[in-house]
Amino acid sequence: MMIVVMQAKATAKQIGEVIRKIEELGFKPHLSKGEEKTIIGVVGNERKIEPTVFTVLSGVEAVIPILKPYKLASREFKSEDTLVSVNGIKIGAAEIIVMAGPCAVESKEQVLKAAQAVKKSGAKILRGGAFKPRTSPYSFQGLGQKGLEILKAAKEKTGLSIVTEVLEPADVNLVSQYADILQIGARNMQNFALLEEVGKINKPVLLKRGMMSTVEELLLSAEYVLSNGNYNVILCERGIRTFEKYTRNTLDISAVALIKRLSHLPVIVDPSHATGDRNLIKPMSKAAIAGGADGLLIEVHPCPEEALCDGYQSLNPEGFEDLMQEVRKIALAVGRKM
Amino acid sequence: MMIVVMQAKATAKQIGEVIRKIEELGFKPHLSKGEEKTIIGVVGNERKIEPTVFTVLSGVEAVIPILKPYKLASREFKSEDTLVSVNGIKIGAAEIIVMAGPCAVESKEQVLKAAQAVKKSGAKILRGGAFKPRTSPYSFQGLGQKGLEILKAAKEKTGLSIVTEVLEPADVNLVSQYADILQIGARNMQNFALLEEVGKINKPVLLKRGMMSTVEELLLSAEYVLSNGNYNVILCERGIRTFEKYTRNTLDISAVALIKRLSHLPVIVDPSHATGDRNLIKPMSKAAIAGGADGLLIEVHPCPEEALCDGYQSLNPEGFEDLMQEVRKIALAVGRKM
Amino acid sequence: MMIVVMQAKATAKQIGEVIRKIEELGFKPHLSKGEEKTIIGVVGNERKIEPTVFTVLSGVEAVIPILKPYKLASREFKSEDTLVSVNGIKIGAAEIIVMAGPCAVESKEQVLKAAQAVKKSGAKILRGGAFKPRTSPYSFQGLGQKGLEILKAAKEKTGLSIVTEVLEPADVNLVSQYADILQIGARNMQNFALLEEVGKINKPVLLKRGMMSTVEELLLSAEYVLSNGNYNVILCERGIRTFEKYTRNTLDISAVALIKRLSHLPVIVDPSHATGDRNLIKPMSKAAIAGGADGLLIEVHPCPEEALCDGYQSLNPEGFEDLMQEVRKIALAVGRKM
């Protein structure tokens, strides 16, 4: 169902043309005459057509879709919560799941130290980038496959599952051999070729919201993965771009509760990238869990002062231990486990 | 201190002109030659001059202020937290303070019912608009002075303190006679004539962040009030305007922890206006308190279905009671009282 | 006419309640059942009610207004262009009108020099601020009434009409005695008390778009002035706030052609405040006129290096003469006079 709003001065002939087009496309028209304007309902499943099919006709002022453009990702399609399983851990269930580790894989020693520290404090999943998307070509670009092997070694030592980013369709196969969860970064949220590729495998996918994407677009990107057959999608809010200059991005915590209403997929929050400010990670982690998030993605480096990237927004092991203790109190206060 | 960055091709003469100007204004220049560019430090209290005094000179590429433009509002000026007292209640102290009530004062009965309900659930301050700023001239504009009298009557019956908005300088005196806290709304955050006027009285001021204002601008607006002699300022985050369309505004909870670091003033959060969505008020209230807010501003109406404005974002008394119980758990989890 | 969209699982009883409410408010309901959802048209003039009257009812998913919320400002209400007359100059007619002068009135000599220079280059109206809204309380705040007298003196010497800003309702009367056009600044676009006050006089009003305001809100603010009886409103696009950091604001030239379609009011553009960058004023002035603007508002200072405010975004008389010659070519190319 879709609403075609006619201009105030639309003629009977123009209205007739719209009705003819509606019928030609296999839909039913439903006319409503108001005091100032006429509107025409288009009855049927509008997802099959573009609203602009009507906007382009003469005398039409606007076309308003009524159905949400995503379907498989919607709460209306599946009312119970989706739980994503990763080696026995269930993301989206009562337990708050924390994924932590360094921004970039730098060395075996660094990753192992980070892994042991985050495990000790209660993290269940180790994060770390082997392929790094960097705004500047002059920044450190990651260790690539060698980084994946380091992550694998850390997994073997600690038993932590691994989440790591995949940057292009050609790498999906390779990264799948090492990772337990494939991360699609914010800059790739609308890299549709990549979304389709991760939709064809059966590994869980962590899909980060683009920094200037709407919640609707995030759910449409999830729909790409789901409609290709992979239902194991975890969404991640990581801050959106606004005019505020003191923080790198603005963490949109209201998106968590909103997505929980619109969709059945689990949602975690990344306060490290959102704020870009080490001092804001703890309060925003607590706010995220209080606001309903199923988990957190936190940057932890054994020695942030020496990190090759994002040191300033990384916690050291002590800072992470402190964060975990504080977040646990909030988790319990909202009736979750941790 | 301020940094003047010269263009890569700036001549010695242009550099000399900048130095001459710095000295003429009573500052000390401090020259630094890099490989590609020369920069000149301007040593002295830069708040007395505009950066553009230098930008306008030839050969200058950019001017970067180093000091924050606000002073009295800064944590550097006053390191201990400011507590604002309202009839014995201390805003900014360990206790979480909740201000609640209807968007607009509609009738004596409505306000009294709302007041009794919010008091029963633990609110300490009654909110309600007598003068309403409305985007459309065709919307309900408030009862004016009659509304103030209704608020006063509710105060007498319940003992709740009153916070209400003042819209123009000429009304500051009148509103002060009824209100315990004067609210400056988001649309008036840069109504400087109004800020100066409330700076001259000794009533507490609740200053809401403009929906498209930076944290720096909010603190500069607070500076207007402080520098006129009124130190009783409470800041309020109420959502900023972004591209996201599913929520009315995006509640910027990171602003709370950020302001706490930059300033000594107490900060509360208004999740009702920020989200414009009744279902998001409870999770965002919890997130705000977990993130460090000193209090909340909540719209409560005895019968939201019949409200003359903002019914959809108002809680009914049962919803408010539920919110208070949930928020209390968070308050305790972060070591606050409520 | 308004559309109430019911949730997919709305019951017959919930639909019945919405219909009852529609009838109770004196409107006619119009039911449309789709495959997934039911929608209900509300037939009548929706401007008299708030959409949230329905949003608040149970089972309702969304409410979509069909009519624009402004009426008197709309092109549908008045199809021919409004021309605003100022001492024989017609703003909105074929001739491009340029208003120019210093940001702030600083001295008699400065204003007179600026006035003579801009007149010589073809400006018809002199701008200059006597009351200045400043983000920081430590910035120069303007000369007040003395500034108005200086403007009047410049008018007497040069014959130029005067546009100057009014900051608060109490000053409308005073400023009207000196100004030919009263400017409402961007920060006051939603200062409704001020809008009502200038709506009650018969002087032309220059209404600047708030840096955080939508085109719809700008037209609603114009509606405040029109509905109070003053039809002489000139709109002004002056840049909106975005995430881009290299320019102060982002000049939204598409707003010009858009407003021309939605409204009958004349539109001018202020590239000085929009860009905050002297080097961008000329290209953006040309773009604005090519895009359909009826005029320009340009900051010109006899000696920008010594300006008390906004020197960097001010042109000197030579720069302004150059701008006028270039803009004239564009004006002729789009069939306008200048």
Next chain:
Amino acid sequence: MMIVVMQAKATAKQIGEVIRKIEELGFKPHLSKGEEKTIIGVVGNERKIEPTVFTVLSGVEAVIPILKPYKLASREFKSEDTLVSVNGIKIGAAEIIVMAGPCAVESKEQVLKAAQAVKKSGAKILRGGAFKPRTSPYSFQGLGQKGLEILKAAKEKTGLSIVTEVLEPADVNLVSQYADILQIGARNMQNFALLEEVGKINKPVLLKRGMMSTVEELLLSAEYVLSNGNYNVILCERGIRTFEKYTRNTLDISAVALIKRLSHLPVIVDPSHATGDRNLIKPMSKAAIAGGADGLLIEVHPCPEEALCDGYQSLNPEGFEDLMQEVRKIALAVGRKM
């Protein structure tokens, strides 16, 4: 050169640590003590290090880079304009170059009709998408290689050069065989793997600004292509995402003049995607050329009413002919050819 700003209360020891770090990294420190704060200049080519190397140290308040992070793309690196040659056409020279054609390649007949029409009106390059990035998985995704062959056929018939989008690194080789210019779409502006791949071929690249990207990030993305050896980069402004709801995006024409100052690369404008509104394409095309753009990218469909995508923002051949005539007048008025 980079500026490290120390906190007001930074100790001598903390300052010493920063200086030690600066020297350890091979840079020279340059100390400046102000009344309230100490700052330390880092002398050397800062592009080799991350600012956060210092932010992470204790006592540091902020780190301010002075050099632009891009180099090869900068006007400082190469002061004369880059002209990109495409089969004898020079983009960036005095002649305004128009690229036009359908959003998506739908059929041989459609493309040929469009090609003949746009050629007749003066376009030099044919645009058309064979691989389409679509927000929804349910939208038409393009004809792929078959679409490329249709474009090639149209090129053979009309002599027009071809610009078409490439979506993933694996397709760069294939698309290069058909296209004269490879387009990187807005959603892929930070698909760094793709940028590197097109940096390794010697075909011209049309790089569109992401709807969420700053001008600095656009130039950094260009730097990826340039630093891989391909200097034939054309930039394209296509609108950025803001809070304004009446237009799809906000066309940032000031970016054109700004980029011309910061960089030597040619810049064109796409008003079709920016506005999403057929009626705004002509005024915005004129504004873009008046503002200094080197060319335009325009959607033209032989029959927009039947387009499979973006019909509403496509011109028909008559509309395009009209646009070209009007734009030509502007081009001449600003001293360009067309």
